[in-house]
Amino acid sequence: MSTVTQVLDLKMYVDGKWVDAQSGETRDIVNPANGQVIAKAAEGNVEDARRAIEVARRTFDEGGWSEMPAVQRASYLFAIADKLEEYAAEIARLETLDNGKPLREAEFDVADAAACFRYYAGLATKPDGQTYHVADPMQAMVVREAVGVCALIVPWNFPLLMGVWKIAPALAAGNTVVFKPSEVTPVTAIKLFEIIEEVGIPHGVINMVMGAGPTVGNELAESHLVDKISFTGGTATGRSIMKAAAGNIKKISLELGGKSPNIVFADADFETAVDYALFGIFCNQGQVCSAGSRLLLEESIHDKFVERLVERAKQITVGAGDHPDTEMGPLVSQAHMEKVLGYIEIGKQEGARLVCGGNRITKDGFENGYFVEPTIFVDTKPNMRIVQEEIFGPVLAVQKFKDEAEAIELANGTVYGLAGGVFTLDGAKAMRVIKKLRSGITWINSYHPTYNEAPWGGYKQSGIGRGLGTFGLEEFTEVKQININMQVEPVGWFKN
Ligand SMILES: NC(=O)c1ccc[n+]([C@@H]2O[C@H](COP(=O)([O-])OP(=O)(O)OC[C@H]3O[C@@H](n4cnc5c(N)ncnc54)[C@H](O)[C@@H]3O)[C@@H](O)[C@H]2O)c1
């Protein structure tokens, strides 16, 4: 297991300079595999947020970045992608140290982050306007322009990748940025900003403040100098951000929580469905917004499926993320582990039957880490809290259905609508069910893959707007209508 001999000193990046918090305060950043302090991060407050916002405002209003030819902006983004690949091994190692995720997942995230920068670098120079045929001798058109100052706030589960999903399109569209990583996992954001400095993005275009959500995050959401807030995190936080953003009617994009259904019909390819059910809930320790945290099984295969699932889940190797055998790492923090263990107790009290896991792992070498066993509940009822609420950990709630109609009703039976999967070899049935799901991201005979090219976001209380793809770029633009009169003569409305 990795230990750090030197505790990292993490500063904020404002106007092209690395700065401490004005208060001088720092926050300990902990390796969740062993509880060791790996870094001390500048703990910004409202004043630090204001300083960064003012810099981003002034830089946007000066126009240098938004008016720069798109091809030139794109070249910076391509350069960031190249550097992310050059430093991939180090960044992945740090992500694992900070977040706990298995190294192979961190390596995927860094590769995805580089690909995302490249995708938006390419998109920056592609056609994006429209023209219209209107009643007058008028050439009507729309152009897309940068929104202005964008505040970007992200969570701890994919610390680098969730930041990049916002930073890349925001910069490609010509905005200036204030970025806030999660206070729990800021380490790889520092690496990204070192790259941003190295490729020479003009000072003030992109700034980073660290600190707590209710102070720094709330100021970003509330400030009238900010034009747009793009947030990824919990639904309760999203609600608070909507309220804070109302003061100046900020544009908002919200990518929020989920309790996504993974539906398996009796005619599915059995082993494929089992394998994806495991991947759907236990990948990244279940700390995935789109996790298939509710497994809906057709009655006739329920017992056989659960038996095989439990057999496979018990074989998952849990350990420190940087151990070569590890398939599932620790949860991100002690507080989060306690929340997840609390939900396991709730599940038991509610009368669900625990058929796998359910405990913290404290064997030798694990005692200071935040490890929880892969956990599976069956005999659940739709109104149970473990079925309705996002646990955000390695805890699966199995539900049973008798036919297609009941599967759809159960699948849609929460306040969330982020993702969903359907496993069946009957193509028509798969499409019927998918089209009835009130979810923004769906898969047939698969679960979890995400693509930079395709929109990401949720229905219902899982969010507003879409990240990634062309949709993701549009979220960072305003639409301007331009009408050019082609017969330049007086309108003649009033007498002359
Ligand atoms: N839909 C998606 O694409 C997606 C992706 C990843 C994570 N998530 C969600 O993120 C959640 C887990 O992450 P988390 O625990 O870090 O979420 P969180 O909502 O607690 O925090 C997310 C970010 O918001 C900040 N924040 C907290 N309170 C704030 C406030 N009042 N004002 C402004 N900012 C505030 C935090 O400091 C952090 O940077 C889960 O609900 C998960 O589903 C969603």
Ligand SMILES: C[N+](C)(C)CC=O
């Ligand atoms: C969007 N994704 C799946 C990478 C992370 C969600 O938590």
